Amino acid sequence: MPQFxxxxxxxxxxxxxxxxxxxxxxxxxxxxxxxxxxAGQATRFAKKLAKxxxxxxxxxxxLAIGGDGTLNEVLNGLxxxxxxxxxxxxxxxxxSGNDFARAxxxxxxxxxxxxxxxxxxxxxxxxxxxxxxxPKKQTRYFVNNLGIGFDAAVVSQTNHDKWKARLNKFGLGSxxxxxxxxKVFANQNSFPVTINSGxxxxxxxxxxxxxxxxxxxxxxxxxxLPEAKLTTYGLDLVIAEKxxxxxxxxxxxxxxxxxxxxxxxxxxxxxxxxxATIHVRDIQPGQADGEELGNGSYDFQLTFEHYPFWI
Ligand SMILES: Nc1ncnc2c1ncn2[C@@H]1O[C@H](COP(=O)(O)OP(=O)(O)OP(=O)(O)O)[C@@H](O)[C@H]1O
Numbered sequence: 001m002p003q004f005x006x007x008x009x010x011x012x013x014x015x016x017x018x019x020x021x022x023x024x025x026x027x028x029x030x031x032x033x034x035x036x037x038x039a040g041q042a043t044r045f046a047k048k049l050a051k052x053x054x055x056x057x058x059x060x061x062x063l064a065i066g067g068d069g070t071l072n073e074v075l076n077g078l079x080x081x082x083x084x085x086x087x088x089x090x091x092x093x094x095x096s097g098n099d100f101a102r103a104x105x106x107x108x109x110x111x112x113x114x115x116x117x118x119x120x121x122x123x124x125x126x127x128x129x130x131x132x133x134x135p136k137k138q139t140r141y142f143v144n145n146l147g148i149g150f151d152a153a154v155v156s157q158t159n160h161d162k163w164k165a166r167l168n169k170f171g172l173g174s175x176x177x178x179x180x181x182x183k184v185f186a187n188q189n190s191f192p193v194t195i196n197s198g199x200x201x202x203x204x205x206x207x208x209x210x211x212x213x214x215x216x217x218x219x220x221x222x223x224x225l226p227e228a229k230l231t232t233y234g235l236d237l238v239i240a241e242k243x244x245x246x247x248x249x250x251x252x253x254x255x256x257x258x259x260x261x262x263x264x265x266x267x268x269x270x271x272x273x274x275x276a277t278i279h280v281r282d283i284q285p286g287q288a289d290g291e292e293l294g295n296g297s298y299d300f301q302l303t304f305e306h307y308p309f310w311i
Pocket of ligand 1: 009010011012013014036037038039040041066067068069070071073094095096097098099289290291
């Protein structure tokens with residue numbers, strides 16, 4: 001069995017999973033256990049472990065417990081300290097949306113815990129990285145998706161919505177995303193975007209959703225790009241142009257039909273090449289794996305690389 005270094009967000013899923021945490025604590029043998037006490041601390045914990053654990057082939061694994069945001073923080077912390085032997089990330093979902101667990105087919109917290117005992121080696125998943133002009137953070141890694149505009153506004157709305165905690169109480173966390181979607185649509189303006197990917201130089205004057213994605217789901221189980229896989233070495237971009245509410249409703253319903261929305265004229269799907277650049281010419285909100293990146297101008301270069309996951 002590997003040596004598990006646990007980083008747990010006790011407030012993930014609005015903190016309603018205390019029993020699950022007690023069960024994990026009693027059934028798992030771990031080398032260390034750290035609970036976060038503030039947002040951003042999972043990154044610090046992970047960075048310190050990456051720095052302190054010997055950089056040699058080993059059985060060490062960092063186990064993140066929480067939602068997609070906690071997983072994102074752990075990933076970013078580990079990648080802040082360059083190692084020859086990257087430490088694999090294991091994960092037990094305990095959040096509201098749990099899109100990573102959905103894409104990686106980990107099941108719920110109980111199933112993920114029992115799977116841990118059966119895993120013998122790590123597997124490489126693709127992670128995306130943006131470097132450049134973005135509010136707060138210059139460099140940011142993501143494993144699910146990174147969005148600017150509509151989806152980021154939905155994340156922000158959901159995070160600050162009192163309904164999230166209430167719905168989470170009844171296991172209906174995904175519903176809080178749906179409420180936010182409808183609320184945000186009315187307020188989201190369109191913005192111009194320029195993309196340079198490989199030989200393509202593209203201008204989209206009226207974008208309202210721009211999402212780089214590494215897997216099928218976002219927003220708590222919405223299949224944005226059903227064909228996308230965490231194991232595929234590459235990243236996809238989905239762009240939706242500003243549309244009327246009726247068109248939006250049509251697109252939203254088509255989302256349920258396994259990629260039906262991608263056939264809409266105002267929805268575009270692009271494969272991104274290494275070192276593609278994306279320039280958003282407006283002040284917009286951003287999100288990475290459901291973590292708010294803040295409002296600002298976004299002008300960055302995109303790369304992707306492999307990282308080992310113990311899943
Ligand atoms: N002790 C803490 N106090 C306040 N915020 C915290 C604490 N620990 C972590 N956080 C923050 O909580 C936010 C949400 O965490 P997380 O994504 O793990 O759960 P979630 O939002 O319930 O799940 P999901 O992202 O799957 O919907 C993250 O931005 C994280 O930085």
